[in-house]
Amino acid sequence: KQEVTQIPAALSVPEGENLVLNCSFTDSAIYNLQWFRQDPGKGLTSLLLIQSSQREQTSGRLNASLDKSSGRSTLYIAASQPGDSATYLCADTQGGSEKLVFGKGTKLTVNP
């Protein structure tokens, strides 16, 4: 059974710092990996989708990488802002199906 792990569970940084969130998965035969942001009590906002054939994707200050051989993905946030404070979830597709398997998330706090 596919398992997705996110470390750390929580992270607090000062504004302006660059940071990296980690996601590891047990099945190297993934089809894609998706990063989401969730604000407290709200739905999920899709940030980036990395197909298995890709190594990274970029959107604004966000860059996500995928290393299938090591079973890891990272989300890099440049020049963090207080508005980036949220829980970040990664999810991959179980067995190549449409079933997303989520990690437990990293709660990010960016302090002004």
Next chain:
Amino acid sequence: DTEVTQTPKHLVMGMTNKKSLKCEQHMGHRAMYWYKQKAKKPPELMFVYSYEKLSINESVPSRFSPECPNSSLLNLHLHALQPEDSALYLCASSQVASASYEQYFGPGTRLTVT
């Protein structure tokens, strides 16, 4: 437009009530999903509809009854729920039910069962 809408935003219901959650998308997506998220936990898949047909049921109790009347609309009918069913219910959609396509989520319905 990548918007998935859900109504109501909040719902409080008793254990003997019958209520429904509604989800709508106008992106032309042919796959729609229901997820359940308990506090401080990740979302867990409940149901998948592909081309208006139920394709995945993750062994969800029958007190939850999904319905997909057309390609844009997904309902979740609730009956005789338990307090432990209180959670955030999230709807999502994707172009088709495939690992290759991004899933877009709605804002969720916060359900409280009393």
